[in-house]
Amino acid sequence: IAGITQAPTSQILAAGRRMTLRCTQDMRHNAMYWYRQDLGLGLRLIHYSNTAGTTGKGEVPDGYSVSRANTDDFPLTLASAVPSQTSVYFCASSDERGNNEQFFGPGTRLTVL
Template sequence: TAGITQAPTSQILAAGRSMTLRCTQDMRHNAMYWYRQDLGLGLRLIHYSNTAGTTGKGEVPDGYSVSRANTDDFPLTLASAVPSQTSVYFCASSPQGYAGYTFGSGTRLTVV
């Protein structure tokens, strides 16, 4: 089934450790996004990429980095995790600009 795959589904991570959340789409969408969802705060944009080779900062980029080496993959890296990064992370993609927006199933990350 075409769509977005996120991995892992959930993870418990020790503070100070690094981790990469994976996101892969098979729809050949140009744009990809990372959001975090926290209770009472909705979804906040972390980083985005309008096309392979380009990335941009969203509302809450600090402590996160991304890369977009190809169209399909958009990994999110936490270089040194902190407890405030405990959240549910969603990856999304759209074909061009903003149309046909599709979400992955999310990664639940707990930093202890």
């Protein structure tokens, strides 16, 4: 693994189903983030974690939950998916001791029908 990986690459999901998007980084970054990207809206922050064991809400947290059991993994869960959650989801990480750059994963395209 080099950088940030996300799984799955894409997914079609029936409304009402539960879904977990996976994110793993191997850079030992303390901070991790989940964004959603929608046409005309750019990227918006869903949840973040400054360090393992802590999480916080971003701009659009409703309908999503996260956990940060260790430094490397930051899964995003949709407990009961709705069509408005159709989007491209990006995971990112950063090291506050570094140059403030956030590194992004390749994204997951999620379609909720």
